[in-house]
Amino acid sequence: MPRSSPNSSPTGTARPTTALDVPGWPPRILTPVDLADQARGDGAHVARFIETLCTITRDTFSGRTGSHLALRPWQRLLLDHVFARRSDGRRRHRVALVGEPRKNGKSGLAAGIALEGLFECHGAEVYSCAGDREQARIVFGDAKRMVDADPDLSAACKVYRDAIEVVELGSVYRCLSAEAFTKEGLSPTRVVFDELHVQPNDELFNVMALAAGARIDPLLFAITTAGVKTDTSGRDSVCYRLFQYGQRIATGEVDDPSFFLAWWGAPDDADHRDPDVWADANPALGDLLDPEDLAAAVRRTPEAEFRTKRLNQWVNTAQAWLPAGAWDACRTEDGPIGDGIEVCLGFDGSFNNDSTALVAVTCPTPVEPTPVVEVVACWERPTEAGNDWTVPVLDVEDAIRAACRRFQVREIVCDPYRWARTYQVLEAEGLPVVEFPQSAARMTPATQRFYEAVMNGSIAHAGDPRLARHLANCVLRVDARGSRLSKDARNSPRKIDLAVAAVMALDRAVREPERAPDVGFFAWDEL
Known part of the structure; x- marks a missing residue:
């Protein structure tokens, strides 16, 4: 079994090496x-x-x-x-x-x-x-x-x-x-x-x-x-x-x-x-x-x-995410999500330059198996605003509370980056906050799940133009760790936060809840 020298020759008769009828051979590119x-x-x-x-x-x-x-x-x-x-x-x-x-x-x-x-x-x-x-x-x-x-x-x-x-x-x-x-x-x-x-x-x-x-x-x-x-x-x-x-x-x-x-x-x-x-x-x-x-x-x-x-094709770092027309094909005429429906809220927050997004996704049931996506609120920096504009944090917190009164909220899915104080406040009130760090390990499968749902027509929406615009702004950034949503450039003015919030909310809506809600203030089912 061992070879004593790197120059030793193999024994036996050399097999043919020029057969062009060998399945799979030659490769597309081959050096002579x-x-x-x-x-x-x-x-x-x-x-x-x-x-x-x-x-x-x-x-x-x-x-x-x-x-x-x-x-x-x-x-x-x-x-x-x-x-x-x-x-x-x-x-x-x-x-x-x-x-x-x-x-x-x-x-x-x-x-x-x-x-x-x-x-x-x-x-x-x-x-x-x-x-x-x-x-x-x-x-x-x-x-x-x-x-x-x-x-x-x-x-x-x-x-x-x-x-x-x-x-x-x-x-x-x-x-x-x-x-x-x-x-x-x-x-x-x-x-x-x-x-x-x-x-x-x-x-x-x-x-x-x-x-x-x-x-x-x-x-x-x-x-x-x-x-x-x-x-x-x-x-x-x-x-x-x-x-x-x-x-x-x-x-x-x-x-x-x-x-x-x-x-x-x-x-x-x-x-x-x-x-x-x-x-x-x-x-x-x-x-x-x-x-x-x-x-x-x-x-x-x-x-x-x-x-x-x-x-086995090479790609650039950023690639368009959803094919043209794929999101429009998922539109439904059923109107907004009804009050009292069980949903997961996806929240993607910013401080000044990016937008802040709150999205609801219904939790599938045997009667209504198709998740429905709805924009609850979105705060974007106005074009005429100066550099001193910031997201109205108190308004954001009130909007989350209002959504929890309107829907039966299973989870509030959020990335803790920069918004830890808000999450602590809401969690102290008994709201079901679930952290969803936007790491590659989390976002790669979540992005894949959303893409599959769109391509298979197993997700629905009422046609909110803000969400459609944010989805259209998304590119797929592929690196060694996988594929995730991204802007087309780091400082791009085109926002994608509603898309990110929808991806996180859908990922949690179709799974078993991480924690049972223990709401400390009045929610929908207590009205």
């Missing part, structure tokens, strides 16, 4: 690799290692936990390209970037490549890297489970919480996160970057690439889906820059055989709703990936998110 370099490379050895020793760690559409991985022909061809060797025996590529949409078997393949690297030479250092430690643990966790599941790997490896060691060879495999300043002094032989597009900047990538300079034939293998083109600094992300560089190599503009790019995905102008586009972009569709999953996802996933995760 000579057939002779593929044949003398280590791709066949790596494939045998993975298929002989690496197991499926989670039940999937195509296999059960515990069974050995069965690489598809397109995956074997990919390994032939990645692990090609020149005529002098040296590895052809030092950096390989592989782009695939989600659920095409990236994590299992990456874990197998990382484990095989442990046995490449004496003193090998293998690292899994990602944007944060939890992301890095995905590939590393798969590798640990593979070791535990296979007797040969278990006998050869010692498994620790954050490391896998091959004592006989003095080799070690660890997972690292993006705090690049702590990674100086490493000497990696193989680095596996999972989801390179989420790196907040290029520090970790640069550290790992430079750290391998003293090694013979190191490999930095990055496998990722597309994402936004910019990182947290506002510049092109390291992943997008490498993608562009690989494109120039593929077109012959640049000659750099040390860099490899294989990129599955749809062209930028492709119709994201077309099943033929899904098939072209996803090499494992119908095999590792259930076609029904894509058919369901396209109906409930924002377009920008679907394009990045399912079609």
